[in-house]
Amino acid sequence: MATAMEAPTPVSDVGFTILSDPHDAVIDIVFVHGLQGHPQDTWTHKSEAARSPPGRAPSPSKVSKSDRPRTWNRLLPFGKSKRLEPQISEQVGVDQADGKGVGRVQEKDVFWPRDLLKDDFPMARIMTFGYDTRIIRGYHGANQGNIFSHARDLLYELEAQRRKGRDRHIIFIAHSLGGILVKEVLRRSETDPDQKIKKIYMSTAGIFKSRKELREFDWED
Template sequence: MGFKPLPTRKTHVQSMRPTYLTQPQANQNKSISVIFVHGLTGNRETTWTHKTTGKFWPQDFLPHDLPDVRILTFGYDADIIGTSHTASSNTLRDHGKSLAEKLAMWRRKSRTNLWPLIFVAHGLGGLVVEQALLISRGSSELHVKDLLESTTAMAFMGTPHAGSDKASLVVPLTHLSKIILGASNTEILQLLRPGSEMLANLQQEFHTMLKDRSQNQKKSIEICCFYEELPVRRIRDKVVPSHSAILNPYPSLPIHGNQMQMKKFGNNRDPGYTDVRGRLWLWIDNLKLEAQPAAGPEAIQARDSKPERYLMFSGGGPVFQGDQIAGRDINVNTWRSAP
């Protein structure tokens, strides 16, 4: 096989750093990285693990289908209501800064900071990635700026780009958590509300960045948005409505599941998995094609040209080939492109 799965351990409190899911073999050039970023109250592993089958698809399925890439996850403390410990007080910018700086440093240390990077993000994780790329853009440190320069594509899964009014359903739980545990983080919940000024500013800055790179730098970032097709039974509605999960004019695809189900796949035949895998494959295949030398007119001319025979005059002196005298005047065959 072209990869080596690494053992994983599920934990509630996460260290904020990238973690390999596949370890590259020494004899392979795995020059493309795919990194998974979880969402609200999520976890670097449980977010992507199917409850019934226990399949952790970024590790159990994807390396078999995309053997030529590095696959990683990034964990951060997104427990805003303190269900397992003291609630995180970090803001969205804090999480984005942590992702940008820690991932950039890790890539620099591993000498992969210029390798193409693809993000797969669920829910709030998509906003964290957007914030991280904005921080990368404005950084004065070259290794942090490399993060944006290396990002080639992003898959958003149920990310509330325009907010979600269902976030209000969690506020009572946050209030209860504050009473019991003395800790809560309502700032992120307020950010997710439709009409949030902070969320609107984030989206405006993110789209401005995309437009600037496309028009002025001729560097585009591919994007595909996946949105939930089914409501959550308890609230009888979708957590993130389709219009909020979609970014025009980028392509979008539905996944037959609700917000919690849409990022957990029990087998590699799940239609949701095949759609996400297909989009990743397309981006990776395009990167491979772009890395191949173009067969333009000059390349074709060089390929089809024949050696031209011409006379080398020595002017009466000896002509050397290596340390041997080859004669006074000698005919030499050489490759020379046509004028």
């Protein structure tokens, strides 16, 4: 008798959500979204149907570029060689206007950290951090305290998440304002007298920063 598929882990708007937690994890990968972002939506590539105007079939012009491989193997040697790309339907789409075929289309949303990355790096613990960006109105000095508050929450919550594996390396993947939060986290961690907090800075192996949300990417190198 076939077993039911496991339901995806719900992503919390605030705080950490663990997307993959293997017992033999050797590294923590932490996603931090940016201004007006979301811990899931920022890292989701929307389906062609969701991005196309009503009454018109999706265009294959962007997704066709997903044939190109994307891999971190040169950076993370424990990863498997897989292509990080959205799921593409082999069915041919039809333009409602002229009835002509438009090629392959992406059928569903792809949440990169959960749907692709955890399979490519089975020995990585993957988590996403969410925080309320609605209270931050731009980058004005009056709101600087909110940035520090979010950075403090990220630092101490991450320390709590790592109490069973403080020796694991950390890689941060940040979008926009998330990069500022990560820098503040590392600044605080480096100067903190508490060795448990300082361990965050000492364990950080790299930071990847993006200026665009993943849902806007064209999936090209």
